[in-house]
Amino acid sequence: MNNIEFLPKFPLSANPFALFGVLLLAGVLGGELTRRVLNLPRITGYVLIGLTLGASGLNVLDTKMFDYMHIFFDVGLGLILFELGRRLDFTWLRHDRSLVILALAESLLSFGCMFAALRWFGIEPLYSAVAAAVGVSSSPAIVMLVARELKAEGQITERALSLVAINSVVAFVLTTMLLSWVHHEYHASWLIALLHPIYILVGSLYIGFLASVLVLVLARWFGKKIELHLTLLLAVIVLLVGAAEVFKLSVLIALLTFGVLVRNLDRDHALMPVDFGSFDQAFFIVLFVATGAMLQIGDLVASFGIAAGYIAARFVGKSIGVLCFAHLSGIRAGSGGLLSITLLPMSGIALTMTYSAGNLYPEFSAKLAAIVLAAALILELVGPVAVQFALRSAGETREAI
């Protein structure tokens, strides 16, 4: 026996734990530097450090590590979508229908504007449509984390989160439905073109529903013990992320459904309003660093014009939708503008949508990425600043007396 086998072999191979630690540490440092030196939201710092470490920068996080990162990314996203879903309160939507009208208006108008803009740039209809659908969704992660960082609370914050939840749903449904068109374009059989979107939508909704029933039944049995409820939720969230991947369903729809139903099916308030507190912060930091690492500055240089047009059209669509209907809801005059600014960020979800399409047709994914990812990069950096500005101007952050 060779007596030095107990020593590690060189070159050292990547390890998911080390990677998680590195991403987290780098994120914390980047976030803190950005906050202290530039006085920008920490989230912008997480993305910047991701960009630095990723393919566009030092290339420490190469494509081989993306598989590992994918796991953290999905868990982080799962936590956020669950949290977001839990914010969507059907009772409120019944009391204030203007919120639903507003959400649908801004979703559909922004879709229309983005589609028109991309067509104007000469992009083929299918790509314009899918890119526009992806852009309908505002970033739950950015809005929620900036709100949390600033301890923001109030009507604009609440409405922003509900609008984000609804426009995320619209975006997921639109992109999933457009899958049929993608299949058709790549000459898949009509049966596949029809069944695939249905399988994803119905399957994801169903596992989300099953998870919520499981949680509610167990929560009732546990009684009001906050630690048990916390563990229960974490377990089911991670389980659901795994199940969605195993069954090739949508993590996004499943987790959002889970969050929405666990709140709205809980008639007798069996589940305690568990606050994950700072626990999930680690996953969120890694999520943003990973997002930064996956984005490429090259995309930005190549398609800056299109990205700028896409972002402008998106913002115009969302703003018109919000400004036209904001007066119907009970918010103070003038807050409509701030509300539309909070919808500006677009995020990692665009990435996931783009990459999941890539699993089917790499060629399609590459073309789509060229359109969407440059915009995602810009908004990933500018978005947190915009949300911070809007929530501060609305006077909903903790800084006031």
Place this chain on the structure above:
Amino acid sequence: MSDELDFKPSQDLSIGVELELQILNSRDYNLSRDAADLLSLLDKIEHPGEIKPEITESMIELNSSIHTDYEALLAELRKIRDTVVRAAAQLNLRIAGGGSHPFHDWCERRIYPTERFKQLLEVYGYLAKQFTVFGQHIHIGCPDGDAAIYLTHSLSRYVPHFIVLSASSPFQQGSDTGFQSSRLNTVSAFPLSGTMPLLKTWNDFNSYYKKMRGYRIVESMKDFYWDIRPKPEYGTVEIRVFDTPLTVERAALLAAYVQTLAYYIFVKRPLPASEDVYLVYKYNRFQACRYGFDANYIDVYLQQQLSLQQDILNTLKLLLPYSARLHTEKALDNLYTDVITRRSDAVWLREAHRKFGSLNDVARCQSEEWVGQTLTLA
């Protein structure tokens, strides 16, 4: 500005009610900070009475108009309640009664941005934010300043009654305090809380007030946080020891009780202002806050000790002939049943906690009870 306080006479025994209320979110039923948005929405809706901001952004205050009749007061309070609840629902907020929020964290509160409230924060520091407790104030109309001073002293004997009948703050900052009304402990921290000095006439009061202004201890009557104080600009005596009850129905019952008591006091003039009342005042007050109906009550006029429950029952019997004339019999009868069966909002809140097992649920029940929708706890 003249230092002289004019007492503006008002109709004898007219009553008015102020209720400080909690604004909750519908997610975990913690206090929210939406008073400004709620008030601006309510500005656009027609409603009786008045709705005003309070010291922190998690509170609002409802004011009734001036009434002589208990039923009319109750009807109006219900209308204002419904208006506020509907507006709150549009903003996804809930409204709740109760003297304290069971689990909010005082340091998360924000001061409502008016000059007066900002100044209170400056003067009182963290006490201003801790003052996010919720009381009911009842005004009784008086013909003149002397009558108001007399009534203020006479009512002092009944302060423990007011405390136990309204007690609804057993939980504070996430814990059971063991008190029936813990809210008054928060009020006691203020330097100008307590009782009015033993002055006998409106003239005496005016010289006292001038002195206090001279020392710059107070700027106006608002700076006295006494349990009972004359309110010269309204021509009333204002009782401030009540916790906000869980329902407007109970708030109106308490107003009927006070109105009948005041009637009895004005007609019979049975109780001369007495130094001895103030000797035992703090003891009696503490007993009521801590033990509710089981409190030991020292009656200095009759030189006896009895349970607070017994003293209230005796008083209610004494008031029977007076309530007939004011049409408050039904209200007092309800109160009598509650006292006999030892029902109080504090007891109800502890039952809710036992039944549902979390303070989030207690706050939720408070908000449901405010609109009369809580399932019975039995």
